[in-house]
Amino acid sequence: MQDTDTVVISGAGIAGLSLALTLHQIGVPCRVYEAVPELRPLGVGINLQPNAVRELYDMGFATDDLDRVGVPAREWALVGRNGNDIYAEPRGLLAGYNWPQYAVHRGQLQMMLLDAVRTRLGADAVQTGARVIGYDQDAQGVTVTIADTQGATRRVRGRLLVAADGLHSPIRAQMHPDQPPVQWGGAVLWRGVTRARPIRTGSSFVGLGTHKHRMVIYPISHPDADGMATVNWIAEQTFDNSAGWEGDWNKKVSAEDFVHHFEGWNFDWLDVPALIRGAEDVYEYPMIDREPVPTWVDGRVALMGDAAHVMYPTGSNGASQAIIDARVIGAEMVTHGPGPRALAAYDARLCEPVSQLVLRNRGAGPFGMLNIVDERCGGEFEDINDVFPEAERAAFMAGYKKAAGFAIDALNAAAPTIAPGARVTGAAG
Numbered sequence: 042m043q044d045t046d047t048v049v050i051s052g053a054g055i056a057g058l059s060l061a062l063t064l065h066q067i068g069v070p071c072r073v074y075e076a077v078p079e080l081r082p083l084g085v086g087i088n089l090q091p092n093a094v095r096e097l098y099d100m101g102f103a104t105d106d107l108d109r110v111g112v113p114a115r116e117w118a119l120v121g122r123n124g125n126d127i128y129a130e131p132r133g134l135l136a137g138y139n140w141p142q143y144a145v146h147r148g149q150l151q152m153m154l155l156d157a158v159r160t161r162l163g164a165d166a167v168q169t170g171a172r173v174i175g176y177d178q179d180a181q182g183v184t185v186t187i188a189d190t191q192g193a194t195r196r197v198r199g200r201l202l203v204a205a206d207g208l209h210s211p212i213r214a215q216m217h218p219d220q221p222p223v224q225w226g227g228a229v230l231w232r233g234v235t236r237a238r239p240i241r242t243g244s245s246f247v248g249l250g251t252h253k254h255r256m257v258i259y260p261i262s263h264p265d266a267d268g269m270a271t272v273n274w275i276a277e278q279t280f281d282n283s284a285g286w287e288g289d290w291n292k293k294v295s296a297e298d299f300v301h302h303f304e305g306w307n308f309d310w311l312d313v314p315a316l317i318r319g320a321e322d323v324y325e326y327p328m329i330d331r332e333p334v335p336t337w338v339d340g341r342v343a344l345m346g347d348a349a350h351v352m353y354p355t356g357s358n359g360a361s362q363a364i365i366d367a368r369v370i371g372a373e374m375v376t377h378g379p380g381p382r383a384l385a386a387y388d389a390r391l392c393e394p395v396s397q398l399v400l401r402n403r404g405a406g407p408f409g410m411l412n413i414v415d416e417r418c419g420g421e422f423e424d425i426n427d428v429f430p431e432a433e434r435a436a437f438m439a440g441y442k443k444a445a446g447f448a449i450d451a452l453n454a455a456a457p458t459i460a461p462g463a464r465v466t467g468a469a470g
Contacts, residue, residue, distance in 0.1 A: 064379075101157070230275055407441045
């Protein structure tokens, strides 16, 4: 049994590590338990929106740190199947935000956070090979059951439990035992990274194709002396989902298994089949989420990150929201103390709007513009303004940014989520 003042965090992904750094910053002791025996820089590219980059800066990271794991995004663009632009806009500092947007390697970002946790909180702050599988609670605290890699269990005591343990969270399953199964809408993603020459601005996020058949492409490293960078790509095809998903959740496949879906996608600025075939490793995933639940909190236990709100990647804000979750939990602890009241305030502040964001992303998120173009002209056009006027496109994107929490005027004017130097002064809760 450990110190009952300690907050137990389940999961050492982006969400859990961001929470550990936040709690350390405000003076709340915590310990992270991670199921895998060894943390390694796995994964491919993700985007960090300006609202999340702001929080990373406030957690003590600098531009140099982020430049080591990714590259600032300069543009976000949608391109029709015939290669003509549907919509393009600058991103990050170029768009007028006070903070950049970054495209990063997910695993390298996780290692950046992990190194900071071990440096600031101590080498034993993250215990690996320790899977949190359940909890009991009373008026004084929470008792957490942890299983090791051989299945042996032990119990630790803490003030609170925060589950940042992902899509298949056992804590969410205990909190919501009647939740429906994982929802798959029919889209299959193939993901990889290829050494290639970046397109357009040199740091553009490009969605190419239709809402049911598309590529997403963006660099996640600065170019080398030869102008080559690590380019992240996602190939997507939608199938009939009436039989449900029958494959693996994360399966390594050959490019030849699916590249035929993209044969003929050749432009003077991009050869899609060559990009796909240039990847050393390719992984297949179903595009899935979960139905929102009415609350992320059960007394002294809270969900965050994918355990709370796994969402389609169409808005590029899953990791960003995990970081925001951590900072809001910290802010509410500063206000209410590190107890159930802080968790309840976090739940009241984020559960409903983020649940709506999950549903919005299921409806294609900002890629919903592709749906509109398909409906109006079958995806073929010469001048996009003839089928989708500029003002209508701008209004569509403004609505999404507002829902996702990175509307530029509101974000630039917002006070820090946690005031500089703020600390928890008591144990009320």
